Amino acid sequence: MNKMSRRAWGRRVLAVGGQLGLSSVALPGRVLSTGVMPGAAALAGLMTDAAYAAQCDEHVSNLVVGTGYGGAVTALRLARAGQPVTMLEMGRLWNTPGKDGNVFCKPFSPDERAMWFKDRISAVFSTIGGVIPVSSLLKVPVAAGILDVVSSPNMDVYLGRGVGGGSLVNLAMLITPYRETLQRILPAGIDINELYNVYYPRARATLGANKIRPSYFQNSAYHRYARVACTQAARAGFQWRTLDSGYDMAYMEQEEAGLVPKSALGAEGGFGNNHGKKSLDKTYLAEALGTGLVRIQPLTEVTSVTQAPDGRYVVTTKQIDVLGNVLANKVISCDRLFLAGGSMGSTQLLVKARETGTLPKLNEHIGTRWSSNGEIFMVRNVYTPTGSKASVLPVTGIDAYDHRDQQVYAMNIAIPLGIDLFSTAHITMTQTPELGRFAYDAQSQQSVLQWSASAKEEPIRSARAVYDKVNRANWSTYSRSWFGGKIVGDNATYHPLGGCPIGLATDDVGQVRNYPGLYVMDAALFPDSLVANPALSVTAFAERNIERIIARM
Template identity: 25%
Template sequence: MKLDFDYVVIGSGFGGSVMSCRLVEKGYSVCLLERGRQWKMHEFPRRPNEIQENMFWDPEDGKYGLMEFRDTPDSDVMTLTASGLGGGSLIYANVLYRMPEEFFAGWPGGFTRQKLEPYYDKVISMMEARPYPFNTDPYYQDTPKTAALKKASLQMQQHPAALTPAEFQLPPLAVRFEGEFPGHQTLNSHGAIQSKCNKCGECDLGCNIHAKNTLDLNYIFRARNLKANDGRLDVRTEAEVSKVEFLEDHYKITFHVPQFPSQEIVLTAKKVVLSAGSVGSTSLLLKMKKNGILPKLNRWLGQKWCGNGDLLGMVLNTKENLDPTNGPVITGAIKYSLKNYPDSFPHGMYLEDAGFPNAIAWYISGKVPQITGMIGALCLVGSTLKKYFRKILRLKTLTEINVGDDFASALDRGAFTRKAMVLLGMGRDRSDGVVSLQDDGQTVINWDIKTSSLHFDRLREEMKKIAQNLGGTFLDNPLTHLDKVIAVHPLGGCPMGDNEDTGFVNTRGEVFGYEGLYVVDGSILPTSTGTNPSLTIAAVAEFIADQIPAKTKVLESETKELLKDS
């Protein structure tokens, strides 16, 4: 039987993009299926009606946008994931941190920082990541929130559980800082057009000028344009997979356009790589098991879930203007090396500045009007009425004709948002969550914050110290008072193990019991990473791809000839 492809890859995030690219390089025919659309330059929603219609992914209510929010009522967690070609790279904050060596304790297969180091290097090179040029480029030196976080870190009293002093860092960012001026368009190393970062703070809403080094502009772009061998990549967006079946020696994949679920399309492939993320991959496999389609999936499916210790906080009414709308979302971080949990589970955490776009500042200013703006607006109305009455009464006036300053005074000055800083914390929480299906087929996450309270308590303590050093007031995420956190880095659900007694997939990402079925994404990480997990997910994907033999022999010189003439 002639199959459609050698591999079908489901999902285009940090696992699927890497696997697609490397498999094509090895000479395989690959079909990449992504449930969301491709977002080209200037296509991300910005106008109010566009935000309502195209920002959120909620197919049950007719929305097929960029972000999916999930809230399980009985759980202590909400999750945020992406839809679109490039997966989570479209809405993440660009940070590519390496996982500290001590956090690999308990990982199977001899995984260590040293083992992953060359694969970390590969990803950093492919995604052209480098630290925020705060110290070297005058344009980027004008980022008050970066300077404020650095200053606060130097003034902070060390945490009682600290093993080493807290350290301010400029983490590697997958953002394009090259160019002669903000917005300057040049080609990246793969031949894709990108713009120099203009510090708009819109990273988490999709970068409309393509200053973010998202996966569609490097790994996927490279794979689409590779002409060195017989490998090929067929990218199909708006393709939501509903079924993966094993048929003797190959797999049958059924998918549909999300807007037309009854119109199914079928592909066949020798092997399948599932890379739909912690929630997506686990959810699809749970449905396959429940419906008897993949009955041999083992008991570890849905286990070892965590939110990577994510916690949001706010600092308000700081002494100085921090201008959180000025700069990429994250520019700096404070690294904490701390004593272990009582049961010796390693602990550590990171605190990062998190900006927001101007649109959010205007929105907040409209919702929280300030006295100065209100007085200015009243004065403008009064001045206009005064001139009108003088006119109809034919009274002479010596008032100023140029009223530009009067209009400016009527605008809100944004002090509320300028004197603020968003804090994003993450670290080592416990991977004791469980992903399961309700009777109606909806996926739910059961995770209890209490077992990770040590982490969240320490994180809040440090956030309060930063607020104090900035001369501001700390505001906890209101959801935390309901024992609820928002996880933007969901991990686990298909954990790696040395054998089927300890995990769902082996250390090559292959599902126990199903040869040729792989899971390669954040769901296979057996613990929280502590750091932003994207780089570790991609590095593990690079490692797994490296274990797959090439279908065709490719000369090193040929692999460098990447791009077709355009």
């Protein structure tokens, strides 16, 4: 079966699974586990420590926790190598239309599909007009929605929840980092040239990266705001470029022509795109399911990890329904465990395992070198028309250097309110000289991010160094109407990185120190800011690492 037919089969399986509300999704007729483990009495003969003498409901060869970029790559490549794979996903399978006929809710009429067990909308833009709190305007039913925000002192981390992880809610940017950045943050033994020549191209191809057509960009009413932003950046001496995207640009052109339903041009993005986006459930995951060797179990959270005396890993899971009701608590053992729950999820799970003693040999680097990717949000008053129409998914960015002569990357993003705001918005990504770490709170039984209030100071200086210059060249100003009276948003990120730094917490392919067969496969591996949207890098690194892991197997 060729790649495209595997993807077609996989998409059909996902669609049927969503419509039927199945608790797990796989091609029929395949046995994916290596047998059901015996009960507690039989296990007692294998497990000498009483802490391990609990019944395992199932044993599998390869268990992947998380269905985001790292998990999706891992599952596909293992299956292509003939290995059966079970995937656990905390969020739901987003394939069942709601009452409005759409899978995802509309941005200006959010409902129970919007937020992950929260009763109000959370947003980086905290106020409108500098006065009205955004959260006071949009109350939603509490349920298993698609967008989560994990809050800690000084930082809110936004996360996608569902089969496909962050690919469901991100801006679909597939950015290759600056070579200087990778050389600075990665261990010396990792071949940078190989990454650029082999794994980034492989990731772009499999994710379906494409760029906007220049003539369409220059004439589209929905990209006027971006043209203004690029012109003003160029006037200040900064280069701008069109960006690789995981959104189908041919579909976008049809949207503007009125030939297909609007998605990116219909303000869809943060709560999912009903059309046009090449999210993981349409690429890597679809192809993985099409092999017949992958099973996905949604709405299942891993709550703890331990290791049995025979070397197998044992995870405790909690299965829920979309209202949060607990349906089952199950224990699964596996030969190999791949953590791909993202920087927050994988790190929090391992910090908890170390501090509670279930994986006592985890080293001191677990839970360290966490970065917000240096993200700073801003809106500028440009005093020139930027258009009442806007594509939520951006297509342009700029490359610059800050006051320390270090690189800064910025996306031009939209505020799609349907009126001309005479404004442009931007997300800058910079280096983060001060990094965070995780501590375990025994009372709440949670691993909590420790992020200093001072950690944002250098990223703000970097962002200001660039956009102060843009403002001076164009007589533009910062707007204070969107961040509670401040000129920048400095306490949020959509792109968390680190927590299990490669080369320190793990070896050079993500295998956790002192625990053979336990791997980290996601953004937790990056020990510092990437100064770029991380989706493509997570995919490329997972491609690199799983190739080596399979070779060693």
